[in-house]
Amino acid sequence: MTRIAIIEDDAVINQMYRMKFEAAGFEVATASDGETGVAMVERFKPELILCDLQMPHMNGAEALAHIRKESWGASVPVIILTNLGEEEAPKELKTLNVASYIVKAELTPSQVVARVKEVLADA
Numbered sequence: 001m002t003r004i005a006i007i008e009d010d011a012v013i014n015q016m017y018r019m020k021f022e023a024a025g026f027e028v029a030t031a032s033d034g035e036t037g038v039a040m041v042e043r044f045k046p047e048l049i050l051c052d053l054q055m056p057h058m059n060g061a062e063a064l065a066h067i068r069k070e071s072w073g074a075s076v077p078v079i080i081l082t083n084l085g086e087e088e089a090p091k092e093l094k095t096l097n098v099a100s101y102i103v104k105a106e107l108t109p110s111q112v113v114a115r116v117k118e119v120l121a122d123a
Contacts, residue, residue: 005046007037009055034058
């Protein structure tokens, strides 16, 4: 079973995506902030990470920078899932090897699941 990690501070969105991905056959682990997310993915070792940008304790770009420092995390696909347009995203994202950038309001949860499957197929 493919493991997906979701790092998202909005509890409703976090739970909605957990349920959607579990229904699609994925094993899912979630975290509600960047700091907890980094610790969670180090233990869970997912095949793909969905990560919000604006979160408490550590934003998504900072969390991704920590993940990329780890040997296992250097190549794991990461999809940014945020409400910030790409032009508003932190500049350091360009150097952190993001597989895809999704604005939450632009895709349905089913479309996000499809995008994840595409990224995993290309990995």
